[in-house]
Structures are given as C-alpha cells and as structure tokens.
Amino acid sequence: MTAQTIHTVDAVVIGAGFGGIYAVHKLHHELGLTTVGFDKADGPGGTWYWNRYPGALSDTESHLYRFSFDRDLLQESTWKSTYITQPEILEYLEDVVDRFDLRRHFKFGTEVTSALYLDDENLWEVTTDHGEVYRAKYVVNAVGLLSAINFPNLPGLDTFEGETIHTAAWPEGKSLAGRRVGVIGTGSTGQQVITSLAPEVEHLTVFVRTPQYSVPVGNRPVTPEQIAEIKADYDRIWERAKNSAVAFGFEESTLPAMSVSEEERNRIFQEAWDHGGGFRFMFGTFGDIATDEAANEAAASFIRAKVAEIIEDPETARKLMPTGLFAKRPLCDSGYYEVYNRPNVEAVAIKENPIREVTAKGVVTEDGVLHELDVLVFATGFDAVDGNYRRIEIRGRDGLHINDHWDGQPTSYLGVSTANFPNWFMVLGPNGPFTNLPPSIETQVEWISDTIGYAERNGVRAIEPTPEAEAEWTETCTEIANATLFTKGDSWIFGANIPGKKPSVLFYLGGLRNYRAVMAEVAADGYRGFEVKSAEMVTV
Template sequence: MTLANDARHGTGAAPPPGLDHEAIVIGAGMSGLYQLHRLRELGMRVRVFEAGTGVGGTWYWNRYPGARFDSESYSYGYSFSRELLEEWDWSEHFAAQPETLRYLNFVADKLDLRRDIRFRSRVTAAHYEEATRSWTVTLEDGTRHRARFLITAVGPLSAPTLPRIEGVETFRGEAYHTARWPHGPVSFAGKRVAVIGTGATGVQVIQEVAKTAAHLTVFQRTPNWCAPLHNRPITPEEMRRIRAGYPEIFRRCQETFSCFLHTPDPRGTFEVTPEEREAFYEKLYSEPGFGIWVGNFRDMLTDPAANAEISAFVAKKIRQRVKDPQVAEKLIPKDHGFGTRRVPLETGYYEVYNQPNVRLVDLRETPIERITPAGIRTGEAEHAFDMIIYATGFDAITGSFDRIDIRGAGGRRLKDRWAGGPQTFLGILVDGFPNMLMLMGPHTALGNIPRSIEYNVDWVTDLIRHMRERGLTRVEAPPEAVAGWFEHVKAAAAGLLSNEVNSWFTGVNTNVEGKQTRILARYSGSAPAYRERCDAVAAAGYRELSLA
C-alpha cells in the first residue's frame, strides 16, 4: 500500500455539527504538511490554509539567490517514512532552496496532501467561541471557517520586516525583501545594487550578488561572526551510504543538545593547552556545518573568558581573509561574542570585500538618513542604486502570531496576553486559548527545526487522539502549568551569554515597534530535556491540562 493510500484511509468523516472541519491548520510548510498527514491518519477532516501559491513555507517564500540549508541535508528531511527516505536523493551536503522546495513538493505529492490545502488563503483572524468549543477562522477574502481545533504552523521566522527608514516607498528602482523574492529570475548584471543587512540571509545573498553586480554596496549595522560552510556535492555512492545510515543519523539527532549532528565537546576551554585549543579550533573551522558553533568546548557559551578565546580565533581568521585592515575591523563584532547570536555559515563571504566592485558602509559610523527615489542617503553622501535588497530579517517567534487577530476565551487577544513576552505550556498551549495548539511555538525546542517539528506534531496528534477516544472536546493549559513551564524556561536560560545580547533569540527587533527590550523568547534547554518533559505530561494522561 502506498503512502498516499495510507493517508486517504479514514479521511472525509463528517466534522461535528455546525463545524466545517475538525481541525484547521495555518500554514503549509514543513510542520503544516506533516500535521495534515498525521491528522488524516486519525480519520479527521482537516483544512490547511496557506497564504502562498504552493507548499514549502520557509522554502517557498525565501527563494533569494544563495538561500540554502546550514543543517546537513540528510539530517533535515522528514524521518517518519522509510519510503520517502528511500526515494529521495540529496545532491549536496547543504541543499539550496530550489532543491529543498522540490523535496517538499515531492512529499506533498507522495502523500496526496494538496487536496486538503487551500492556497492563496491568508488567515487574518481566529476567534474562539466557548459555547461551541470551536474556532472561527477568517481569511483575507472575508470567508469564515469553523473547526474544533486550531493548529498554528506559522513558523518562528516567517514575518518579514522592513527597516524603519523614511522614504522606503519612494525608491524608483527595483526593491526586494529577501523573504518575498520574485518567483521569476532577477538579474544583477551591470547594476548598482545595495544590500541592507548582514545577518544569515544577508550573508548568503551578498555572496551571490557580488558575483555579477557592476557594483555592490553593503550597508551593515551589526556585524556577525560567520564561519565556513564547506559545502560539496553528494556522490551517488555517498547517497547510498547516507541512506543505509539513516537510522544512525536520526538516532544521533535525537541524542544531541539541539538535534544537529554536532554536540558540545565534553572538555572545558581551559582544560587543554593553548596549542591543543588552537588545533581544535582549526579543526572545527575546517569542517562542514555548525560544529564550530554547537560542537565546541562545553563552556564556550557560558564562560566569558572561554568565549573570548574562540572570538579571538575567528577574528584572526577574518583579518587573514580580508585584505583591507580597516574593512576587516568593521566586519569583526565588538558587541557580542562568537556564537551568542545565530552564526551564519558562508562560502567566500569575507573574500567578497576584497573585490573592487564591493564596498562596505558601516551604519554605526554613517547611519542611513532616508531612502530616496534614486537610492540611499547616509550622513556622508547620497548613493545612487538600480536595486535595493532588504535583508532585514523577521519579526521572530511571536511576529507571525501578532499579524493574526487571535482571540481566546472572553475575546482576549493573544497579542495582549503576550505583551510582556510570550508565555506558554511546552511551547504548545496558552492559558485562555482552548483548543489552540502551536507547532514550534514560543519556548519549544528549536535547533535543527525539522527534528523538533516531527516531535511537536506527533505530540499534538497523540493529544488529539487521546481526546477523541474519550469524547473530549476542550483542552487548555491552566495558568499554573504555564507559569511552571515559564519558570523552567527561565532556569534553562540562566548563565547563557546569548541571553545578554540583543538578537532575535532575545526577542529584540529594532524594526518592530515595541520590541526593543530583551525577553525570554526561546527555550534554551536541550531537546532531549524538552522531550522528556513533554513525554511525562502525556504518560500521566495529560492530567496537567484542563480537559473536558
């Protein structure tokens, strides 16, 4: 029996009277697709609403040149189906966006998922009705749909932000945000291009634009510590070995702190000699992937002195790779240590600044005053451009929720509930918002996200199965459960240097009104510890939840 036939089994059972569906899922990315598949297995009638014209989520929207994995491809795809694993070949150790999007379309076709997905359907509101224990979801076109369960699969990095700079709308040339890139080709050849932003997205797109643009000007506000990706093709023989090793690969991901193939070295930074330390750093710097970030000495992200050692090493590498000493110094972060913000992985990024067609503008020295019809005006000059690329990131973690008018019991807005920062139970439920279940919500385990997605979806599916088998129609996290989980989140964050730095990790975004203060925006504990806590809730029959 094929996967598609398995997925059909039991689909189409009538929803409860007065409801259009048993469950509504917002988003057809990796989490939404898998959640649809799992709920179909329960025989539920499910509808997925997706704003885009196709599946893929992150990999549908972020189609800018240079977009690719920085998790190993074979650790990133779905693990739940041996059939999917057998039939898909990865072409690179770190796949580019077009390949990843093809993979997700392959999954959607294999599981026959599209028939339960409504595309071009942006959700604008979701209101809970206590009398019917259901959610009414309103789309941008004004249509309304009712379901018992509301499942958010909106992603932690899916609400793009433009910089708060005057005149953005006045520019007469081409202008693109990396997360809303055109579906057709965009040429940089012979053009004067500006890129605003040097985070992970900016680093990737800058490397590509520099190859063909007549001139590229990079506007950098905050430099980031970057490390080499060391990508390469996967040969057919390698792919055979990878396929045979999938059980071990996914077992390894289950065991590591953040579900990557890398895990911290058990030694402390100063437990080895300076020579051994340097050799270890060199080894990590020469290896592919996130090893230098999440596979470094165990105290790198907690001990300021240990962090200073690796920061000095990477700074030395930047100075070696960038010919102009003044430019090199501008590219070296001075306000945070290595790994305390998300580390972009690169392929020749620093060498870009050695090219005669590339110029770096430090916005801390010469801030942008405004966007003009012809380009960008800073404190020192007006720069004329044919194209402006905004690599200015996302309103992370809570932004995608804030853009939907979500109202729980008594009409309380989720945005108001989270005004001082998000609070959840296990990153999945919120008190006062019955029957709303979040996939990859605030304070869930992040890391290698698909590994966490599969766990989140399976946990949510098991909870819904538990309710259906017992005729239960309402689930909510009590306030004391939410408060207890938040205390655990705070304890897990204690001592981490990353929580002393402004970044999306700490909920800071200068491009979003009201998000200039650090909060506990993410869960900082290990993925195994997170799963252990969630498993305990399920094993106890969900007694910590309010079920009715």
C-alpha cells in the same frame, strides 16, 4: 441576501511548511479527522516558498533537513551537496505533499484573517481573506518561526526611484546582474545574498550595522556512495540527532575549552573551520562556548583572527570585525569575508556613519555621501516566533485577544499551547526548542497529534494549559537561557531586532533530548499542567 455558508471540519491547520504538511498528514491520514489547511502562498513550502533570494541555503546538512517519519521517503529521497538549497527544499516539500496526497486538503492562496473561539459551541471559527468561514474543534498553527517580515522604516524610502526587495519576498527568477545594489542586513540571509550577488552585480554596497561572527559552511558535492552510506545508517543517525541538544547530527562536545592548551584549542577550532558549519563550530568543538565567557572569547578570538587574515584591506577588515560575545545563532557562509576583497564590493559601517535618508537616487549617509543604487535589498529578517500570530485576529475564551494575553511577552506551555486558548496548538510556538528545525517540528506535531488522539478517544471536549503551568514553563525557559551567554547580546532569538519589541526569552535552550523527555513525561502523567474537560463538563 444569501446566508453565509459555514463549513464544519474536525481540524484546521494554518501553514504549509514542514509543520503544516506533517500536521495535515497526521490528523487526516492517521487520526481520520476531516482536516483543511490554509496558506497564503500559492503552494506548499512555508518559508522556503517565499525565500527565493539568490544563495538561499539551509545551515543544516542535507540528510538531516528533512522528515524522518517515513523510512521509504528517507530511502528514496536524494541530495546533491552536503547542504541543501532553497529550490531543492521546495521541490522536496512539494514531493512530500504529492506523495501523501495532501494537496487536496490545502487551500493555497488563502490567508487566515481570524480565529475566534466560540465558548458556547466549544469550537473555533476560522475566517479567510476570501470570506470563507470554517468551524473546527481543533486549530493547529504552523505559521512559521521566520515568516513575519521585518521591514525597517527609513526616511525617504518612498522617494527612491529604484527597486526595493525584501529577501523574504524575492520575485521568482529575479536577477540583479549588472546593476548597482545596496544590501541592508548581514545576518544569515544577508550573508547568503551578498555572497551570491557580488560576482554578478556592477557594484555592491553593504550597509553593515553589526559585524557578524561567521565560519565557512563547508558545502561540497556528495557522491552516490556517501549518500548510500548515510541511508544505510539512517536509524542511528536520527536516533543520535533526536537525543542530542541541537539535533544537527554531529557529536556535541563536553570538553571545556580551558581544559586544553591554546595550541590544542586552535587545532580543534581549525578542524571545525575546515569542516564547516556554524552549529558544529559552536557546539561540536567545546562544551562551554555558549556558557563560559573565557571559552567564548577563545572561539571569538579565533574567528576575528580569520577575519583579519582573509580581508585584505585593513580599513574594510575593521568595519567587518566582530566584537563582544560570540553569542547569537551561529552563522556559516560560502565565502562571505572573501567577498570584500572584490573591487566592486564596498562596506559602509552604519553604526559610525548612519543612514541619514533614502533619496531618489540612493542612500545618503551622515557623512553626506550619496551611495547611488538601482536596487535596495533588505535582508532585515523577521519578527520571529510570535510575529505571525499577532498579525491574525486570534481570540480565545471570553474574547481574549492573543496580543492581550501575551501582553508584550509571548509565552506558552511546552512551546505548543497557551492558557485560555482551548484545543489551539502551535508548532514552533514561543519557548519551543532551539535546534535544527525538522526534528523539533516532528516532535511537536507528533505530540499534538497524540494529544488530539487522546482527546478523541476519551471524550475530551477541551484541553488547555493552566496559567500556572504556562508561568512555570516560562520560568524554566528563562532560567535556562540566563545560564547561557545568549541573553547577554542583542539577537533576533530574543526579539531584539524589532524596534519597540520587548526583548524576552523565546526559546527553550535545554536541548531537544531534554525537551522530548519533558513532553513524554507530561503526556504519561495524564497531561500534567493541562486542564482537561470532558464533553459533559463543557455542555451548556
């Protein structure tokens, strides 16, 4: 019997989206470490590899949904519209991988099944679904914020004779033209797929559980002159984004909503509505929409008036009318409310008329109506932030399983590390920043890379946060979240979309500027909050 081959490298990176690509580049090209990356997909892209559903679009403007670390890359890249589509993002990431010769460092079509810390060797042992075993001093997890699929358990689903598709596993090139389609889920993905499918399907039935506040995205073509103007000003644009709260590129308002007249408020809201962008509407109009209930209601009331104005049928408008706080991740769309004026689109309010069961021919609601379908699309999102970690067997010191360590509430120190898991880093881990993602990803990867570089230069064998530092960071994130209105509503950003999952704070809501300052201070203060062990200290 042949002994199993164990491959030894300096670092393992799990994931090949924005975070994994940049991590491999930093660790190999800049630190000179032998690095191998894994992704179960057959190519790079991360969430943008899998989410090929019709209408898939970033809600960040094109010029800021990209890497900023390489000036030549910024100057040579281009885009077609103010917002960037999934195919364009995937093409961009593939180009980055090839530009920096990173493809040879990745093993695609390979899923990591376990990562076990070997206490005696002070190494991580990483095993793949192909049975390969790698040992590495460092593990960087870039497994994605939104990649562990949430698939609801509906009675009778296995009897359905039609097709079922989750938007995060959309077959490449799949068309539903001329078919009777049902969609469950009306969040960001749901709105995009609904808006895209409506003109081409025979009939579209939208099962609406929670009506959403949404504003226009404002996607429009850009001219070569507009692109050139942005490229000429990129240094200032990125400086402003990284020194802002949400890093979406616009000037964030500090004006209290109630400090101006109702007429002026509505003028400002209308201006933002006409320009487009969910984050711009929430954070660029007034400075207290996310923290003050009166300001929040002013914004919510404006959107509700738009819903009533746009949707022609009063009963349909009632089913789609959002209520309560405007306090989830702000959505934007390409004509979502207008879709319901089409004769082939029907809204079914499943809070008042729940789904009873799925049958061979479609979905039966409690009123006994069979909604006949050829295809049932699930736009039901993800077990966000920690879902992918929990699906891998990850064990730290003394065999501690990550699920036992987190015990229902994922925690971290600074969103990048967790106690009892030495030299084990996360990109977009629990309680990282709530922003436009590429600038946050760059911030974290650069900090992780700098930390690993520090460890290599100074003979550090193991670095991990103390439990006290992790608890303090969790408390900081909780206090900041509790000062906002986000905690008062059910949202995926607190894990509320997963049945049985304990809602908990999953993000640092203090803004990217403050987050970057904290990260810099921790490093400058000798990695405050970390236990740093030299090679001599950990020698057995």
